[in-house]
Amino acid sequence: MGHHFVLNLGAVDSTVLFAVLAAVVLVLGGGVAVLRRRSHNTTGAPQTAPAPAPAPAPAPAPAPPVPVDVDDVTSSELVSLEQSPPEASSLQIGAEFESFSVPDLQATPEVVESPTVEGSLRKSRGLFSSLRAARRLKAIDEETWEDLEATMLRADVGVATTAQVLAALKEQVKSGAITDDRSLFEGLKAQLVAVLLQTTRPSNGELARSTSLGAVTVWLVVGVNGVGKTTTIGKLASRAGGQGMKVLLAAGDTFRAAAGEQLASWGDRSDSDVVRGAAGGDPSAIIFDALQRAKAKNYDVVLADTAGRLHNKVNLVEELKKIRRVADKEPGEVTEVLLVIDATTGQNALVQARQFTEAVSVTGVVLTKLDGTAKGGVVLAIEAELGIPVRFIGVGEGLHDLLVFEPKAFIDALVGDEQLG
Ligand SMILES: Nc1nc2c(ncn2[C@@H]2O[C@H](COP(=O)(O)OP(=O)(O)OP(=O)(O)O)[C@@H](O)[C@H]2O)c(=O)[nH]1
Numbered sequence: 001m002g003h004h005f006v007l008n009l010g011a012v013d014s015t016v017l018f019a020v021l022a023a024v025v026l027v028l029g030g031g032v033a034v035l036r037r038r039s040h041n042t043t044g045a046p047q048t049a050p051a052p053a054p055a056p057a058p059a060p061a062p063a064p065p066v067p068v069d070v071d072d073v074t075s076s077e078l079v080s081l082e083q084s085p086p087e088a089s090s091l092q093i094g095a096e097f098e099s100f101s102v103p104d105l106q107a108t109p110e111v112v113e114s115p116t117v118e119g120s121l122r123k124s125r126g127l128f129s130s131l132r133a134a135r136r137l138k139a140i141d142e143e144t145w146e147d148l149e150a151t152m153l154r155a156d157v158g159v160a161t162t163a164q165v166l167a168a169l170k171e172q173v174k175s176g177a178i179t180d181d182r183s184l185f186e187g188l189k190a191q192l193v194a195v196l197l198q199t200t201r202p203s204n205g206e207l208a209r210s211t212s213l214g215a216v217t218v219w220l221v222v223g224v225n226g227v228g229k230t231t232t233i234g235k236l237a238s239r240a241g242g243q244g245m246k247v248l249l250a251a252g253d254t255f256r257a258a259a260g261e262q263l264a265s266w267g268d269r270s271d272s273d274v275v276r277g278a279a280g281g282d283p284s285a286i287i288f289d290a291l292q293r294a295k296a297k298n299y300d301v302v303l304a305d306t307a308g309r310l311h312n313k314v315n316l317v318e319e320l321k322k323i324r325r326v327a328d329k330e331p332g333e334v335t336e337v338l339l340v341i342d343a344t345t346g347q348n349a350l351v352q353a354r355q356f357t358e359a360v361s362v363t364g365v366v367l368t369k370l371d372g373t374a375k376g377g378v379v380l381a382i383e384a385e386l387g388i389p390v391r392f393i394g395v396g397e398g399l400h401d402l403l404v405f406e407p408k409a410f411i412d413a414l415v416g417d418e419q420l421g
């Protein structure tokens with residue numbers, strides 16, 4: 001017997017039907033009332049009346065405001081995005097509206113557990129897990145390709161890379177190399193890893209250091225505002241310090257009055273020294289000072305922060321070029337220019353990346369905020385369309401929430417493990 005319940009209205013007496021309907025209305029009304037009461041009194045006595053439907057998820061607490069400048073093109077995009085970490089607190093500096101956020105040290109003690117790429121890609125992997133579940137044990141047909149394409153695009157893999165990967169997989173189905181859903185997902189992973197392996201990256205994942213005698217290594221960090229440059233500098237400084245390097249931070253973002261304060265705070269947390277200048281001053285002069293100090297006091301690396309304003313793109317480009325020139329002058333040697341990209345901006349990230357690569361030759365990307373976004377596939381779009389290797393991924397706001405990017409581990413975590421699907 002099947003589990004089908006059919007109500008034959010013709011056979012039911014109309015008064016009985018009326019009574020049944022009235023009872024349903026009463027029960028539903030009661031249920032809604034219970035839900036209302038529950039939402040106001042979560043600690044009250046247990047309710048006995050059955051709820052007609054699962055209680056809706058509680059509305060998320062209002063996110064703290066993302067620090068933005070209203071006149072900035074990119075920040076206005078950022079406001080609409082889902083990020084805004086709950087534990088961030090905003091510090092107001094001076095009487096201006098300038099603000100920045102650093103995690104509240106008292107409220108959030110430094111996370112002891114090391115983050116994992118699997119944990120950080122939870123949301124992105126959710127897309128592929130759903131697809132796996134939907135296609136499980138089903139034959140590969142036109143719907144399979146449509147679903148796969150939709151999933152890849154939703155994960156922000158990008159149109160070109162998605163088309164290329166799908167074409168390769170279809171070929172493999174034709175040749176008999178892929179026969180079922182299981183081999184399809186294995187094939188997908190292999191194709192995605194292959195895309196990432198086309199880009200060259202240092203095998204040990206480390207940032208390059210100058211090999212010239214007496215030179216000061218400079219790592220320049222660039223990117224539009226709010227993407228996580230300063231936070232990433234704190235994380236990289238902590239990492240380099242942990243490897244025994246003596247690190248000096250240069251507060252090259254003089255656009256914002258609070259930027260130097262924020263970098264100083266990361267200097268404290270990562271146990272690094274900081275060179276700062278006056279707000280509105282010449283960033284190149286600060287980089288120059290940092291180089292002199294680094295040379296005199298035997299620092300191994302200068303990590304330079306920069307401003308990320310785009311409302312006057314020409315000036316930004318010129319300023320970045322100048323900073324790079326100065327940082328590359330003796331005793332400095334720029335060995336890395338890291339472009340920080342916010343993963344939550346998805347395909348917009350590519351447009352930004354192109355603008356920055358025009359200005360300074362970028363040696364690597366740090367993709368931040370991968371935690372809490374389903375757009376993890378943007379890694380593939382960045383690498384395939386720009387040819388720039390993603391070197392690190394930012395997976396949280398803490399000092400240690402930075403992982404070396406490893407193609408295979410990343411794709412395994414993104415597409416998921418066979419057993420999970
Ligand atoms: N969840 C999460 N938040 C991050 C990550 N990286 C940075 N953030 C947060 O992003 C916000 C902006 O970070 P900043 O480091 O100030 O960004 P910025 O690029 O220096 O910004 P400007 O100096 O204004 O150009 C802060 O609230 C950070 O805590 C990350 O990997 N994950």
Ligand SMILES: [Mg+2]
Nearest residue numbers: 229230253259
């Ligand atoms: Mg900053």
